[in-house]
Amino acid sequence: MTIQANEGAQVPSEKSLNRQRRKIEKDKRKKLYSDIMIQGTNDYSIVSKRSVEMLYKPVLSGSEDKPTEYFKHVVKKPQRRSPAINRGYWLRMHSIKESLRSIMNQSTSETVIIINLGAGYDVLPFELLENEKTNIFCIDVDYPDLISKKISLIRGSSELRHIINEKSESPIPKHGIMLKTDNYAAVGCDMNDLPLFEQLMTELNLGRDDVCSVFIAEVSLAYMKPNCANPIIQETSKFPNSHFLLLEQLLPAGERHPFSRTMLYHFSRLDSPLQCVQTYPTIEKQCERITSLGFNNVEARDLFHFWKDLSADIKGKIASVEAFDEWEEFVMYAQHYIVLHATNSNVQVYQDTEDEKEGTESTEFVETKLITIEGPELIQRKFAACQSFEGDIVLHGGLDITRSNTTVVIKGNCATEITHNDPLSKLMCQSLTNHNGKLHLSGGRSAPGKPTTECWSIGKLQEKLPDLLEPRSRHCAVSTENGLLLFGGCNGDAFSLLSDVNLPATWKNISSSMPNLEAAAMCYHDGLGLIAGGMLKSGTINGTVYSFYVQGDTVISKPIFQHKLLARYGSKVVHLKGPEYIFIGGVSFHQLFNQENWLVKFNIDTKTVIPLKISDDDWKNFPMLVGFNATIDETSKITCIGGGAVCFAFGSVSNPQLLTIVHSST
Ligand SMILES: C[S@@+](CC[C@H](N)C(=O)[O-])C[C@H]1O[C@@H](n2cnc3c(N)ncnc32)[C@H](O)[C@@H]1O
Structure with a gap:
């Protein structure tokens, strides 16, 4: 065959060649920067991970002696992270180790090869090699520059060198294998380069029948485009007896959920955007993906599932590590990560595949509106106390950057701040109740784990009220004919009544059959009360709805209904009309609430739960319905105010606008 020169073809000009050269250089620089x-x-x-090691390991190791630390060899300047980040990272590491342990326990192969794809500085190999009885060979894969730094850190530690039996300097790197001993290899490979990856796998002799290969991708392939990440996963499915553990982000409620928006923005802002999560936003989509890439057995759950599976003993130990009051943030974080196990063997790693969702009757649309006010910064508080009062909305305390002790009055579209003559303590998670024409402020906390007994009336006149009989925080309060009734958020009796039938008013603890709940939802109307959700002492979320009434100094309560959509932590409930109530916001242990079920209607007569669908337009900028408050006025207008969350390490959100909810029943 002869190829004829195209006579019409023009030789590119010097100018055009220079332009092409500049473009290639620019693309190279861009890729280098991105890497x-x-x-x-x-x-x-x-x-x-080092922060977790310092705090959690001594508590969980169960030994009197100081446990062996591994991360200290690769982190020279340790920092203490926030309680939610510590707990989140602990859970992430636990999920991988548990999955790995289950695979290894079931393996009948002579050797288990653990290949950590995008290993970073993780010290998993050293921990496994030193503590596991199985015959293990570990391979860390990451970019060559990072692996080269990791090798320097390993070589700088006699302990790590000892674990991997590194005696002499390694040979010149071959196909990216930059360090190799008889139980460990460190491999520099940009996994976007599939041929190099394939070569490496051949070189490392992974295709043997007598080994079990476990590939781990812990938030690493997530930074690669699916067209590059997928061939890597496919390649790993070709080895005999192969397992793949994938931990990466999810968007279970779509990308417009306030947590999801914050997470996506965070990674884009750092110029390391998440590349797979939009294509595979749910557990179902991820399972379909991995099945299509050659693994015939796939099982997956969200990271929070691992929390629910923990024994009471472990949860108790974790609770003792540090005071923790970031449940909403922790739950939302863990529901944004998938842990997936895929294999071409028959090994199953996770026990249950329980369907977490509960059926509902139908869905109704709800109209919501965001209202901009003058002085928006004054309502950007989380866990403030709130009450509608004389036609205005009153917001007190809460957390902005620091805890506040001021009161904000919202009249129409204007917020004004009031400071008190006799300064109040700076607290959050208090209750504010309109009782007998006075605004009663009760309990709350300063630092996590430090609830108070303080009580004030903060109407026109500021007045000290008797202290609570025991500290309460994240409790609920309602005004009843028999006095101000507090519920939950403490260690003793669930109810406490400020009985003001005879003056001076005094607090009485009331024994009842109600379990003590933290962050439950409560309302009271025409002599009938309702309590739902909240956390039980066991650390599980209450799924029972209780009704109650007050008789003298007694509260008579009874369970009336159960529904997973009402099993919420930190939600609010308001009475709409007749038998109808609306539950707003909070978090669930069963699923991340979404556009279709963050608001639900409950009918106490028919015992039906109807999800209220938020329109696509409203959902785009929907506020974070945690740490917020809801009030309903005489015209049945529901207003949500304040709220927000620290979305793990991704940044904070707070709600600068009021959200009004208009429902047909109103
Ligand atoms: C968030 S870190 C996680 C590190 C480690 N898996 C852990 O959980 O501690 C992501 C890691 O993936 C690595 N990574 C991402 N894309 C990669 C690629 N194309 N090739 C090699 N490594 C990659 C990064 O260099 C980084 O070390």
Whole structure:
């Protein structure tokens, strides 16, 4: 065959060649910059893992002696992370180790090869090699620059060198294998380069029948486009007896959920955008993906599932590590990650595949509206106390950057701040109740784990009220004919009544059959009360709805209904009309609430739960319905105010606008 020169073809001009050269250079620089930013994500992870090691390991190791630390060899400047980040990273590491342990326990192969794809500075190999009885060979894969730094850190530690039996300097790197001993290899490979990856796998002799290969991708392939990440996964499915553990982000409620928006923005802002999560936003989509890539057995759950599976003993130990009051943030975080196990063997790692969702009657649309006010910064508080009062909305305390002790009055569209003559303590998670024409402020907390007994009346006249009989925080309060009734958020009797039938008013603790609940939802109307959700002492979320009434100094309560959509932590409930109530916001242990069920209607007569669908337009900028408050006025207008969350390490959101909810029943 002869190829004829195209006579019409023009030789490119010097100018056009220069333009092409400049473009190639520019693309190279762009790729280099992007690779550096992606490698930078390891810095945050590793410091967080070190923080967990310092705090959690001594408590969980169960030994009197100081447990062996591994992360200290790769993190020279440790930092203490926030309680939610510590707990989140602990759970992430636990989920991988548990999955791995289950695979290893079931393996009948002579050797288990663990290949950590995008390993960063993780010290998993050293921990496994030193503590596991199985015959293990570990391989860390990451970008060459990062692996080269990791090798320097390993070589700088006699303990780590000893674990991997590194005696002499390694040979010149071959196909990216930059360090190899008889139980460990460190491999520099940009996994976007599939041929190099394939070569490496051949070189490492992974295709043997007598081994079990476990590939781990812990938030690493997430930074690669699916067209590059998928062939890597496919390649790993070709080995005999192969397992794949994938931990990466999810968007269970779509990308417009306030937590999801914050997470996506965070990674884009750092120039390391998440590349797979939009294509595979749910557990179902991820399972379909992995099945299509050659693994015939796939099982997956969200990371929070691992929390629910923990024994009471472990949960108790974790609770003792540090005071913790970030449940909403922790739950939302863990529901944004999938842990998936895929294999071409028959090994099953996770026990249950319980369907977490509960059926509902139908869905109704609800109209919501965001209202901009003058002085928006004054309502950007989380866990403030709130009450509608004389036609205005009153907001007190809560957390902005620091805890506040001021009161904000919202008249129409204008917020004004009031400071008190006799300064109040700076608290959050208090209750504010309109009782007999006075605003009663009760309980609350300063630092996590430090609830108070303080009580004030903060109407026109500021007046000290008798202290609570025991501290309460994240409790509920309602005004009843028999006095101000507090519920939950303490260690003793669930109810306490400020009985003001005879003056001076005094607090009485009331024994009842109600369990003590933290962050439950409560309302009271025409002599009938309703309590739902909240956390039981066991650490599970209450799924029972209770009705109650007050008789003298007694509260008579009874369970009336159960529904998973009402099993919420930190939600609010308001009475609409007749038998109808609306539950707003909070978090669930069963699922991340979404556009279709963050608001639900409950009918106490027919015992029906109807999800209220938020329109697509309203959902785009929907506020974070945690740490917020809801009031209903005489015209049945529901207003949500304040609220927000620290979305793990991704940044904070707070709600600068009021949200009004208009429902047909109103
Ligand atoms: C968030 S860190 C996680 C590190 C480690 N898996 C952990 O959980 O501690 C992501 C890691 O994936 C690595 N990574 C991402 N894309 C990669 C690629 N194309 N090739 C090699 N490594 C990659 C990064 O360099 C980084 O070390």
